[in-house]
Amino acid sequence: MRAYLPEYEAVSARTLVEALTLLAQGAGGLDGPAQPPGRRWQPIAGGTDLMVLFSAGKLPAGRYLDIWGIEELRGITVAPSHIDLGALSTFTQVRQHPLLACEFSSLTQAAIESGAIAIQNRGTLGGNIANASPAADSPPALLCYDAELELVSLRGARWVPYAEFHTGYKQMQRASDELIVRIRLPRLSAVERERQVHYYRKVGTRKAQAISKVCFAGSFVRDGERLSRVRIALGSVAPIPLRCPRTEAVLEGAVPTSAVIAAAQEVLGSEIAPIDDIRSTQDYRRTVAQNLLFDFLAQAALH
């Protein structure tokens, strides 16, 4: 069933302050009491998730705040110690950025594999995070790279490690008056970068344009025969995009022998919590996740 237009309100914010002011009003921060959820402004960026619900008549009725035109939320800037991506960076902008391809290649790969060109032109990194789908493609890459998010409201700005951002299915640390404005990726030293291995693999029903059954991102820095700075994160295997610190701990500082790999696969199997749904089964997801871990670690032998 189609959406009933009169149940929706929508306005465009041209500046960050304008957007934050509207969000604060709804949250009861400024003039007047907090509004019930249906009267609060919900941000809409590229629309590639929300408008799908809207077309199907499933987007909750209420007020939508268009933030697409806010220039302050755009741009990718490079500093010696980190790269900042504006929350409205599109997948097209991410995939075309040469330094990201070089130092954060799993994120580039995630952008390339998120939908088709028309979706990549509108879908944004901030939107992908805030939509909080456990099956989203960019979160596992961001988790692997120790991303941090800057959240801003009229009350001030704060940084949150991305690994702590999602707290439950579609639950997150963003308060209703806050916007994600930037995603920061810390850069490794030149020496570490030289020895870093990146791995990103999405498994779906078909190779292109399918929502993931399992999405796996991993990275480590080679330290002679040993693995260091091990990062493992998965999508579609838990209520949230999941970083796997217990599996990482098995591998950190270890030589990836077959016994070590088997132990890591065992731990990974218990650390993820996949479910049966329309796209796959928990058994398939667990087996594929463990196989992808093996494939990832096989890269250690190749580099």
Added chain:
Amino acid sequence: MSTHGHDSHHATTTSSGTFTRPLIELRLRVNGIDTVCVVHPMARLLDVLRESLHLSGTKEGCGEGECGACAVLLNGELVCSCLVPALQAMGTEVTTIEGVAPSLATLDRVQQAFVDCGGAQCGICTPGMILAAKALLTRCPQPTEAEIREGLAGNLCRCTGYTKIFSSVLRACQADGATTEGGER
């Protein structure tokens, strides 16, 4: 689509409560012509084009951004018009299939190639295919077959299969090196 005056505010009681719903005066440039229409801000660009502007060349397939039948160029970039709320099209330049041919008498080279190679059958996917091909050839004038496949990956055809469509795009970039009729948008 309401045709009420553009400054009108309506208050109606619905199951969700009483809402005030201003319409907007949407100004955009469609196929080179400055256009104004009064629409709901959440109306889909697809519906604005088809129903308010009677540009029915843009098709609705899936309505969820999977099939590309509704693809148009928004400020030169390929987008699914079913996923763009009207207020995000404010002040933009839109190219639909109606704006691709330079005149009623001449086809764009991509359109001509689709005719020559049998790239269209029922025609529902064709407008989106042609705009996706235009967008591809703008950023990549001599694409490889792999690049054509990727550029058109968001456009589904349920009639012919894709071989003739890919041949059409290859033909379009072989047709002549010069940017022909109408140029690239």
